[in-house]
Amino acid sequence: MKEGYMNSAEPIGSAPGGGVRDFPPIGERMRVTYVDLWLAGAVRDEGQAQAGGVADDLPRPWDPATCHDPQLRREVWQWLDQVADWINTEYAWDVDGLIPECWYLHPHLVHDLGTVADQRRRAGWAYTSDDLEEWQRYCLPSFLDRMRNRIRSYCDYTHKAHPGQARILRYNTIESVGARRAWYDMEVRNVPAHDDRFRNGPERIPPVGSLHPLPGAGA
Numbered sequence: 001m002k003e004g005y006m007n008s009a010e011p012i013g014s015a016p017g018g019g020v021r022d023f024p025p026i027g028e029r030m031r032v033t034y035v036d037l038w039l040a041g042a043v044r045d046e047g048q049a050q051a052g053g054v055a056d057d058l059p060r061p062w063d064p065a066t067c068h069d070p071q072l073r074r075e076v077w078q079w080l081d082q083v084a085d086w087i088n089t090e091y092a093w094d095v096d097g098l099i100p101e102c103w104y105l106h107p108h109l110v111h112d113l114g115t116v117a118d119q120r121r122r123a124g125w126a127y128t129s130d131d132l133e134e135w136q137r138y139c140l141p142s143f144l145d146r147m148r149n150r151i152r153s154y155c156d157y158t159h160k161a162h163p164g165q166a167r168i169l170r171y172n173t174i175e176s177v178g179a180r181r182a183w184y185d186m187e188v189r190n191v192p193a194h195d196d197r198f199r200n201g202p203e204r205i206p207p208v209g210s211l212h213p214l215p216g217a218g219a
Helices: 028-045 070-090 108-123 130-151 167-173 173-187
Strands: none
Touching: 028 070, 070 108, 108 130
């Protein structure tokens, strides 16, 4: 081994073809968030009492929309950016398998990439290679297939506007929203009375004596 090789400031394998790279580590705020989630899960599994709704309100780093703390959210975006680059250099070879540089402008890619990144993080901490093999065999290929089917060649050279934008705008017009709400109201009014069990509050189980006897009971 050449002297000073391991002390180089340049990360080993930082360039394509330069060797394998470690999976990008999470930041400190993400680490704290994962610990909070782990503790909440442990409390739930042990059946211990906890403040209602506290665990439900915890951010999920694999879903950026749930991360309302600005610093945490920035960490998540930076981590996903590193993961996208890592997947491109470590797993992609054909250009059709490359995550486009405009991935952050595609909500479907953001949702998908967050889950794929989290699954890879979990697989990397496992004590056997089973989870990693599962990720490589199913999780990553499925993600890349969905990406190719949705983006195709739209963003090969530059980011393109959403091809369905016109239909989305029509969906949210006053006329369209009003028509849907009117139909919902009509449908709700036509619900049979015997199915309207929650109109007067939560359904209550009747006393045993009020239940209809089974055929032949008491004979």
